[in-house]
Amino acid sequence: MERGRLTPLGWAALILGALLMIAPLLWTILLSLKDNAELVGNSGAALHGPYTAENYLAIFGNGSTMRWLLNSTIVALGTTAGVLVLASLAGYGFARLDFPFRRTLFVIVLLGLAVPSQAIILPQHQLFAWLHLHNSYPGLILPGLIGPFGVFFMTTYMRGIPRELDEAAKLDGASRWTIFWKVILPLTVPAQSTLAVFTFLGSWNDYWWPLISATHSDMYTLTVGLAAAQMNYAQTSGLGFLMAQAVFASIPIFIVYIVFQKQIVSAMAGTAVR
């Protein structure tokens, strides 16, 4: 949309929309800066001072918080890296290679998109118990690598890359691996970025699997750890602390959004896939 064409009414609508979107965030931040006891009687006290950083100090004062942050970082980065590698390889295979049952396998992959994670949680938990992988980084990362969306996404993207590029490289004597590594993969960077962002965000925010797989506090991710740190009546007697936790957990996500804003917007607009 061209800026010059926006009418005053349009501007007003945009500003109103922005305010509506940002209001809950501002409310959360203001609550996080208030004394818990003050909020018990009146959460409206968040609209005026005095403000305090005591809720944030309590988060950092908990010796486990940095450990949970590290765990989340390892798990989110590990999952992202794994998904990128596997989805790229699988995508290339489905997009470029001819092998028996290729279409059938691709349909099976697509069917994976229709299976909610809750439906397989019991056998998945049993499998990881049998492998002694609970309370471990592989235990937290491996389930995230099963990403039919990533495979579908990369397959679709790679199918859009002209086959003439492969053929030209082959004429120059390039091996299948060289074609993948030096010709195709560099062209998929926009798709890789998009997939990486979504995978990282999904992994960072995951609560369900870490909750039941990481049952020892040293292996909690940030989402599970912060939930465990809450008192039983957090929403009443510890509202400020609860909101500070929410803000703290959101900061890495916020950074990812800022850094990869372009990729996220293009992905949302559906322009990442050609």
Next chain:
Amino acid sequence: MRGVLLSPSFPRKRESSSESALDSRFRGNDGFSCRLVMLLALLLAGCGQGDDRTRIYLQRFFGECGAEFGASTDVARAEGECGIMTALINRFNAQNPDVRVDVNVVAWPGYPQLTAQMAARDPSDLVTMHSGVISDYAAKGLLEPVGPYLEQAGIGAGSFTEASRLGVTIGGRLYGLPWDTHGGLFHVNTALFARAGLMRGGKPVLPTSPGELIAQARQFQARTGKPYLIQSNVGDPAYAARNQYTYMIALGAPLFPDSKHIRLATPEGLRVATFFRRINAERLGTRNMDTPAAIAAFVNGEGGIYPTGTWMLGSFQKEATTPGRPLYRSYAVFPYPRLWGEHVEFVSGHAWVVPSRERSAKQKEAIGRFFRFMAAHNFDWARTGHIPAFAAVLEDPRFKALPHRADIAPLGELGRPLPSHVRRQSAIEGLVGEEMAASATGQKPVDQALRDAERRVNELLGEVN
């Protein structure tokens, strides 16, 4: 320093004794990198050697407060559930250098994690559990009867209060060390009660019959212009369920005649539910409030009585001792008053349970020692507002000297948990509370709500194996 690669935090005996299948797969596929990884893991694991203390693993809720109490062993100076619990465990570790209790704090109430651990055959050694949940785990053999541990600790079942003993007893066996009793209390704003002319001898006058409650509520409302009851009827099924259970038990109604059925659509059930419907119909209580709103209303002096749990006593007492606050010097608290029949009250409780798993003799001995320590410190826990599980603590002058404890101490004997054969108590409370709240607020006819609650609970119990 502990290993950080595969199982960095809890080097459990059975995990460390065997090589995982995945390790083997990694090693077979990528020799060099996996050998390097394993070497690193061995080196790191080696750093943890030399600790010959007996380790027991404890899992609890009540939150994490390491920032404030992480290093504290001074139980007397700790505050709140989390603070007192943290200081107690620190102190146990300090007093027992040959034992190491590793604590795992779980998100309240922690049962999804506990169930997952049990499915993986790796539960903790000690777990905090609500008494109403014990039956679900005990029925499947997932908890050990704690008789031997209590015997080792020198704790007799007779030392518990009636309410706490009933809460952990299933089929005549004790499945936990009871730790407290918690239930509903009438939290009273005495300043408003004084304005309403409902104070006698410095104590609020509480009703002794349904008719008296209505009369007092009308008087209160007429003189103060504020509602007599503050109610959390929105999103708080425990509130309505607690009221219904308490007064049906008081009327002698057999709520759960057997393990597969509840009986709510009875004359007793109708009397109780109709009474709470009347309170709302006459607008003698607040409407459309959830728990945070009800708490805020009470601390801001917007109503006479807030019937909620023992767990709020500490917060309200803090308001009552803070100059300038609406509750300042205006707070009293009592068990639910007797309105019908017997003076009893529905309660639950916290207990320490021991999940079934293989343990060494030293670990069993350490658990017994932990029980003895916790029993000896039951008074400290009672500072949270919960009623102590040990009858002797109720008589302890230190306990009686705590604010309001002499008034609420009877709950230890008045308390009645649901029968131990009832499973899915938490889910049942949700269903009953939902229907009773709908009845009280007029969203459903009273008799229909009772029938619906009964049908839904019976369907649930019918599915329990």
